Amino acid sequence: MNRDNAGPGQNGAAASDAVLELVGLGKDYGARTAVQAIDLVIRRGEIFGLLGPNGAGKTTTISMACGVVPPSRGTARIAGHDIRSDAFAAKRAIGLVPQDLALYDDLSPRQNLAFFGQLYGLTGAELARRIDWALGVAGLGDRAGDLVKTFSGGMKRRLNLAAGLIHQPTLLVLDEPTVGVDPQSRRHIFDSIRALQARGMTILYTSHYMEEVEELCDRVAIMDAGAVVASGTLAELRAQHGAGGLEVEIDGDGDAIAAAAAAAAPLGGTRTGAVLRFEPRPAYAPALAAIEATGAQIKRIGAQRADLETVFLALTGRGLRDA
Numbered sequence: 001m002n003r004d005n006a007g008p009g010q011n012g013a014a015a016s017d018a019v020l021e022l023v024g025l026g027k028d029y030g031a032r033t034a035v036q037a038i039d040l041v042i043r044r045g046e047i048f049g050l051l052g053p054n055g056a057g058k059t060t061t062i063s064m065a066c067g068v069v070p071p072s073r074g075t076a077r078i079a080g081h082d083i084r085s086d087a088f089a090a091k092r093a094i095g096l097v098p099q100d101l102a103l104y105d106d107l108s109p110r111q112n113l114a115f116f117g118q119l120y121g122l123t124g125a126e127l128a129r130r131i132d133w134a135l136g137v138a139g140l141g142d143r144a145g146d147l148v149k150t151f152s153g154g155m156k157r158r159l160n161l162a163a164g165l166i167h168q169p170t171l172l173v174l175d176e177p178t179v180g181v182d183p184q185s186r187r188h189i190f191d192s193i194r195a196l197q198a199r200g201m202t203i204l205y206t207s208h209y210m211e212e213v214e215e216l217c218d219r220v221a222i223m224d225a226g227a228v229v230a231s232g233t234l235a236e237l238r239a240q241h242g243a244g245g246l247e248v249e250i251d252g253d254g255d256a257i258a259a260a261a262a263a264a265a266p267l268g269g270t271r272t273g274a275v276l277r278f279e280p281r282p283a284y285a286p287a288l289a290a291i292e293a294t295g296a297q298i299k300r301i302g303a304q305r306a307d308l309e310t311v312f313l314a315l316t317g318r319g320l321r322d323a
Contacts, residue, residue: 017044019093019171019202020065024074026226027060034060036226037074042171047193047203049213052223053316058206062173065204067091079170092120095169097265099176101160105149109140109159111147113166120167134162137192154185160188165196172196173204178212190216210309220308224316234308241311246278248291251299260296274299 002080020042027035036227052058063069065076067083067090076083081090087274103112113131124131130204133273138158148156161177174193178186193203193216200240207213213220216235230241248264251274261271267287269276291298 017042018042018077018080020048020059021194022065022074022075023076025061025064025071025076026073026192027064028072032229034193035064037249038228039207040228040231041203042204043046044202045197045200046218047197047205047216049217049220050206050223051205051208051210051213051220051312056223056316057226058223062175064203066094066096066173092167093170095164095172097164097172097174097177099179101156102163103148103156103159106147107148108139108145108147109135109162110144112159113162116163117166119217122167126216129169130166134166137195138162139192141186151184152182154181157181157305158185158188158192160191169201171202171204175206176208177205178207178209192293210307210312214308221225222312222315229315230311237308237311241314246287247300248276248278248288248298249300250274250276251297256294259294260291263294266290 002140002166018041020040022038022040025038025040026033027037038061050058050062060069062196064071065078065083067087068074070084076090078090079093081093083090104115107115110131113134114127117127118128132141135144138161140162141158142157143155148159151159157177157180161174164172164174178189181189190212193205197203197280204214205217217234219231219233220237221228222230230237232240248260248269250260257271257274261276264271264276264278264287267278267290269278269287271277276291288298
C-alpha cells in the first residue's frame with residue numbers, strides 16, 4: 001500500500017479526505033426506481049458498512065459507484081475522480097471483490113494474480129512483488145502453484161480478496177466476502193481487513209451477517225426501498241433506533257412458564273425457554289400484571305441489549321424479502 005493512502009479515517013475528517021462521494025445518485029429501470037437519490041461520503045481509512053434487505057438497492061448502488069451500471073441521476077466520485085467524466089482514473093482507484101468468485105479454476109493463484117495485475121498495467125519485478133504481497137494477505141503463499149480448482153471454498157474466498165487487492169486500490173469494495181467460508185478463513189479475512197485499514201486503505205463492506213459489521217465497521221448506512229434510512233456509528237444507530245425492549249425470566253416448571261407465555265402473547269411477548277421478550281413499548285406494566293395473574297413467579301426483569309440486528313429490523317421491518 002502506498003503511504004499516501006494513509007489517513008485518519010475519523011468521522012470528523014475534512015471533506016478532502018473523502019474517498020467515495022455519492023451525491024444524489026439514483027437509478028431507474030423504466031418506471032421502477034431502484035435507487036432514489038443517495039448522498040453518502042466514505043472517508044479515507046475507515047471501514048464503512050452498507051446494509052439492507054434484499055431488494056433495498058445495495059447492489060445497484062455499489063454497481064453505480066464502481067462504474068458498472070450508469071446512474072440515471074447524480075454523481076459518484078472515487079478519490080476525487082468522477083466515475084463518468086474521469087472513469088479510467090476512478091476505476092483504477094477501486095478494488096472490487098464480488099460475492100460471486102471471479103477466478104480461473106484451471107490456473108494457479110500466482111497465475112490468476114498475474115493476469116489481474118497485468119490488467120492494471122503491472123509488469124516485471126513490480127508485478128512479482130505485488131503478487132507475493134497479495135498471496136501473503138490471503139495466506140496462500142504455500143499454495144501459490146496449485147490449481148485453484150483443488151481449493152476449498154475458504155481458500156477461494158481468500159484468493160478472491162487477493163485478486164481485488166493486486167493493484168493496491170484506494171477503495172476496496174467487499175461484497176459478502178465471507179459467504180460459505182470456514183471459521184478459520186473467516187477470521188483470517190477479518191484480520192486481513194484490519195491490516196489493510198491500518199495501512200490506510202478505505203473499505204466498503206456489505207454483509208448480511210450483522211455480527212461481522214458490528215465487529216469491523218466504523219460507520220454503517222442502512223438502505224431500504226432505494227434510500228438510506230439511517231447512517232452513523234454503531235453507538236449512534238443504537239441510541240437513535242435501537243430501543244432494546246424487555247426480558248422477563250420466569251421461575252417455575254414448564255406449565256408455569258407456558259401459562260405466563262400464553263398470557264404475554266396477546267401483549268407482544270415471545271418465548272425463548274424460560275425468558276419472555278417484549279418489543280419496545282410505552283409501558284410494560286400490563287404485560288407484567290398479566291404474567292403475575294397466572295401465578296407465575298418472576299425471577300428476573302432486565303433490558304434487552306440493542307444490537308445492530310435490532311436496529312436493522314426496527315428500520316426495515318421483519319417481513320420476508322425475496323426480491
